[in-house]
Amino acid sequence: MLKQLICMFIFMGIGYILFKKKMLSERGSRELSNILLYIVLPAVIIHSYCEERTGERLHGLWLSFVISAALLLLAMVISGLIFGRRRRIENVGVAFSNCGFMGIPLVQAVLGKEAVFFCSAFVAILLFLQWTYGVFVMTEDKKAISGKTIVRNPILIATIIGLGVFLIQIPIPGIADTVLSSLSAMNGPLAMVVLGIYLAQTEIKSIFLDKTLYWAAVVRLGIIPVASILFLCLLPGSMNHMKLTLLISASAPIGANAAIFAQKVGLDYTRAVKIVCLSTILSIISMPLLIMFASALWG
Secondary structure (H helix, E strand, O other), X not given: OHXXXXXXXXXXXXXXXXXXXXXXXXXXXXXXXXXXXXXXXHHHHHHXXXXXXXXXXXXXXXXXXHHHHHHHHHHHHHHHHHHOOOOHHHHHHHHOEOHHHHHHHXXXXXXXXXXXHHHHHHHHHHHHHHHHHHXXXXXXXXXXXXXXXXXXXXXXXXXXXXXXXXXXXXXXXXXXXXXXXXXXXXXXXXXXXXXXXXXXXXXXXHXXXXXXXXXXXXXXXXXXXXHHHHHHOOOOHHHHHHHHHHHHHHHOOEOOHHHHHHHHHOOOHHHHHHHHHHHHHHHHHHHHHHHHHHHHHHO
């Protein structure tokens, strides 16, 4: 886990240097983000469902959706109780992890393709809740919730396609499987390069000197993951592989959507970016420790 995180942060450093050296512009970073969001991540999810349908896998799939929903609700409650309406950026940011850009690459690298099968359920539910509950908390206006935005989300579309492939057992041609596999291999490096570019657009010194940012990182990287571990302890040992997969998703740092939402509704965008960057940097310490603790606890 630590080895994979170090590799990912090296990729993040590459993105940081490329932007600082003006080899990539803000426009270029947006275009890379689009490739990641609309092509690579959907390919990872669809490819994870290209498996033989068995009773065990089918049972695991529905369980992963139920457990993911419970973990996300737990995070939303904790974040809501701690930050409330006065600190809307922290409330939404802390409730929803960056499981798409960071969770999936880590799960894929550490636990393999089959684990993404379970992780995609977490991502799909998170995206739905972000664009409904998250938007409502940020705007305090139910009318701001857009059904079209939810339906058109490429990750949700990919999950529906993947579920169709798995449930109906649609045969995937060899060429298509090779393309999906190759695109999936791009996910980790590309996701971290994009995050590095985001980081390069913020003054690093100001991130670490602002003490008010640390509480959000502590809740996102410490309190919520520990609560998630305690909840997952209620599940049997036979589900340890799924439990670790969902724990990685639940322990990921604050997602970039917190900054995107803040910018759209006129909140403090700079503060939101700093919170995202700080939690991402600190996650290199928190995530391995949490996974080691959970692995020892669950045997």
